[in-house]
Amino acid sequence: MLGTGIIKGLAVTAKNLVGSYHDPERFVTVQYPEEPAPVTEAFRNFPFLVYDAEHDPMGSLRCVACQICEKECPPQCIYIEKSKDKKPDALSKPQFYPAVFDIDASVCMSCQICVEVCPFEAIKMDQVFEIATADRFEGLLLRREQLAKSNEYYHQIHPTEAAAVDARLAEQKRVAEEKAKAAAAKAAAPKPAAATPTPSPVAKPPDESRRGQQGEGGLKPAAAPGAAAPRPPPPSA
Numbered sequence: 570m571l572g573t574g575i576i577k578g579l580a581v582t583a584k585n586l587v588g589s590y591h592d593p594e595r596f597v598t599v600q601y602p603e604e605p606a607p608v609t610e611a612f613r614n615f616p617f618l619v620y621d622a623e624h625d626p627m628g629s630l631r632c633v634a635c636q637i638c639e640k641e642c643p644p645q646c647i648y649i650e651k652s653k654d655k656k657p658d659a660l661s662k663p664q665f666y667p668a669v670f671d672i673d674a675s676v677c678m679s680c681q682i683c684v685e686v687c688p689f690e691a692i693k694m695d696q697v698f699e700i701a702t703a704d705r706f707e708g709l710l711l712r713r714e715q716l717a718k719s720n721e722y723y724h725q726i727h728p729t730e731a732a733a734v735d736a737r738l739a740e741q742k743r744v745a746e747e748k749a750k751a752a753a754a755k756a757a758a759p760k761p762a763a764a765t766p767t768p769s770p771v772a773k774p775p776d777e778s779r780r781g782q783q784g785e786g787g788l789k790p791a792a793a794p795g796a797a798a799p800r801p802p803p804p805s806a
Contacts (some may be wrong), residue, residue, distance in 0.1 A: 571750050573613065576803070585773070589599070592682055602699075607616070607639060608696050609713055610726070610727055610728065610730075611731060612694065612696050613679060613681060613694035613695070614655070614679055614694065614695055614696060614697060614698045615672070615674050615677055615694070615695050615698075615700070616672060616677070616684065616692050616693065616694055616695065616714045616716070617678060617692070617693060617694075617695045617716050617717070617718045618630055618631070618632055618670065618685055618691060618692055618717045618718070619631050619690065619691055619692070619693055619718065619719075619723055620717050620718070620719060620720070620721055621719075621720050623719060623721075627713070627714070627717065628656060628666075630666060630667065630691065630693040631658070631689050631690060631691035632666065632667050632689065632692065633658065633664040633665050633666065633689055633691070634649055634650075634651040634652060634665045634666055634667040634668075634670075635665075635688070635689070636649050637688070638682075638683035638686060638687055638692060641682055641683065641686045642682065642683055642707055643680060643682065644676045644677065644678055645676075646672055646674075646676035646677045647670075647671070647672055648669065648670075648671040648672075648673075648681065649667050649669065649670050649671075650667065650668045650669035650670075651665050651667065651668065652666045652667065652668045653667050653668075658689075658792070662727065662745070667713060669713065670712075670713040670716060671712055672710075672711045672713065672716060673710050673711075674700060674709040674710070674711055675705055675706070675709040675710075675711065679694070685689065687760040690737070690738060693718045693727065693730075695718070695726070696725075696726050720735075756800050
């Protein structure tokens with residue numbers, strides 16, 4: 570019948586129009602940007618750097634400037650300069666830190682490879698995507714201070730992942746502390762006393778009776794014991 574499709578379409582529209590006054594789930598229009606659209610926990614956009622201490626963000630960055638993410642980044646949008654000195658990390662171990670850490674957001678493709686290769690849980694994916702600017706070069710070059718965000722913020726956007734990361738870091742810290750205690754106890758333990766050397770036996774001097782029998786030609790044979798001395802011949806008649 571001619572016009573059947575139009576009638577069905579109008580019926581669906583009328584049904585949704587009337588239902589929108591009774592069912593709040595039918596309010597599909599969001600007043601953006603006044604009303605931001607919710608994002609899921611798995612949503613990711615651009616990377617950020619995690620720090621642990623609120624009072625010292627730059628001094629508590631987890632990043633140790635190993636530059637693995639810089640080498641593995643497919644579009645090469647990460648630039649890192651390693652520091653000359655070292656600072657203690659979360660495990661109280663002296664580590665280098667990034668003197669410069671820049672990410673070019675105009676090149677980044679949000680692949681998350683930098684997060685996957687980081688061995689220190691220092692770089693994570695953010696959910697902020699509203700970074701439009703009139704300056705497409707300097708304005709989209711994110712510096713270290715712009716990238717640094719707290720661990721509490723990480724828990725807000727990725728609570729499940731952040732809890733698992735904290736558990737791993739706590740276990741690593743516990744193992745490191747146990748090793749340090751064992752090493753300190755071993756160093757403080759008394760060392761065993763050194764063994765007293767035993768003097769070697771001294772050779773005895775030769776017997777006096779044998780010494781008297783030695784002459785210039787060497788050792789002379791001793792007289793047989795009990796042998797009588799020779800008698801003089803009898804006088805002739």
